[in-house]
Amino acid sequence: MKKLLASIREVLLRSDCWVILAHEKPDGDTLGCGSALVRRAKMLNKNVIWCGPDKAPDIYKFLFGIEYYKDLKSVVVPAGAVVIAVDIASLDRTTKLLLSEDVGNVIVNIDHHGDNSNYGKLNLIEEDASSVAEIVWSLYREYGWEMSKEEALGFYVALATDSGHFRFSNTSSQTHIVASDLLRIGKLDPQKIFTQIYENRSIEKVRLWGRAFTNTELHLSGRLCMCSLTGRDFDECGAEKEDTEHLVNELLSIKDVLIAVLLVEEGKGTKASIRTREPMDAREIAQIWDGGGHIRAAGCRIDHPVEIAKRIMLEKVGEIYARRSYFTE
Numbered sequence: 001m002k003k004l005l006a007s008i009r010e011v012l013l014r015s016d017c018w019v020i021l022a023h024e025k026p027d028g029d030t031l032g033c034g035s036a037l038v039r040r041a042k043m044l045n046k047n048v049i050w051c052g053p054d055k056a057p058d059i060y061k062f063l064f065g066i067e068y069y070k071d072l073k074s075v076v077v078p079a080g081a082v083v084i085a086v087d088i089a090s091l092d093r094t095t096k097l098l099l100s101e102d103v104g105n106v107i108v109n110i111d112h113h114g115d116n117s118n119y120g121k122l123n124l125i126e127e128d129a130s131s132v133a134e135i136v137w138s139l140y141r142e143y144g145w146e147m148s149k150e151e152a153l154g155f156y157v158a159l160a161t162d163s164g165h166f167r168f169s170n171t172s173s174q175t176h177i178v179a180s181d182l183l184r185i186g187k188l189d190p191q192k193i194f195t196q197i198y199e200n201r202s203i204e205k206v207r208l209w210g211r212a213f214t215n216t217e218l219h220l221s222g223r224l225c226m227c228s229l230t231g232r233d234f235d236e237c238g239a240e241k242e243d244t245e246h247l248v249n250e251l252l253s254i255k256d257v258l259i260a261v262l263l264v265e266e267g268k269g270t271k272a273s274i275r276t277r278e279p280m281d282a283r284e285i286a287q288i289w290d291g292g293g294h295i296r297a298a299g300c301r302i303d304h305p306v307e308i309a310k311r312i313m314l315e316k317v318g319e320i321y322a323r324r325s326y327f328t329e
């Protein structure tokens with residue numbers, strides 16, 4: 001471990017350019033950590049490119065350096081640059097970044113997804129960490145890097161959003177230790193940050209959520225909650241794709257539900273977001289369609305229109321549930 005951390009440090013300090021990569025539909029973790037790393041790159045006088053396949057949601061516009069955040073397609077990775085992949089389980093699934101190890105691009109892969117495919121030259125994967133922020137916080141400690149206020153803000157946003165504001169099962173005493181440290185260093189106001197992220201909704205988003213809740217169905221004797229949204233729902237509400245962030249967690253808040261699935265029409269296919277409670281495994285479900293994620297939160301893309309995707313999902317989840325419940329109930 002010490003050796004890996006030292007190798008990462010060596011690569012970061014040696015490279016003149018840092019390319020910081022976020023995952024598709026970027027969330028607070030990938031963007032918060034990205035923002036902190038942009039700040040660090042600037043402090044170290046590095047050139048920095050921060051990019052991802054989708055645009056950053058407006059709620060994160062208070063993060064340092066967000067004005068530099070670019071569409072991946074417009075980026076040419078300079079020779080010799082280090083690429084820092086943040087919170088990305090699999091590079092081919094999330095991005096089509098063209099890289100060449102021949103010109104000396106080294107990928108540093110920092111992640112907490114248990115199914116990470118170790119695509120980097122250097123892979124720092126810690127499944128027990130609540131967020132990538134928790135991992136990078138330790139990295140800074142190891143390197144003796146003193147944190148700026150902007151970095152503390154980025155890491156705090158990452159930590160808070162990935163742990164569902166310290167209430168998901170990934171929240172540990174270490175998560176709170178890191179949070180306490182960040183609050184102190186950044187002189188942060190947790191209430192203000194919460195308001196910025198969660199109490200900052202557009203009316204279009206609230207309308208979309210209303211429609212989603214109206215469409216919600218219970219199956220498997222109330223254990224599975226499924227909800228679907230079509231392109232038409234978005235159009236009629238005037239909502240954006242990013243407006244579904246955190247919606248699936250609300251479905252899991254229904255009494256006795258063990259599996260919550262949100263299906264969203266995407267082109268000719270359907271994007272599925274899955275959340276579970278014990279003993280159900282979200283990743284096991286997502287993997288049926290080559291998706292992935294965590295045990296409690298995962299996602300995948302199904303190459304069928306929403307209505308068909310819904311039927312297949314119901315069938316597959318039903319099979320898994322029948323197997324699990326046989327052993328547990």
Ligand SMILES: [Mn+2]
Nearest residue numbers: 029087132162
């Ligand atoms: Mn994450």
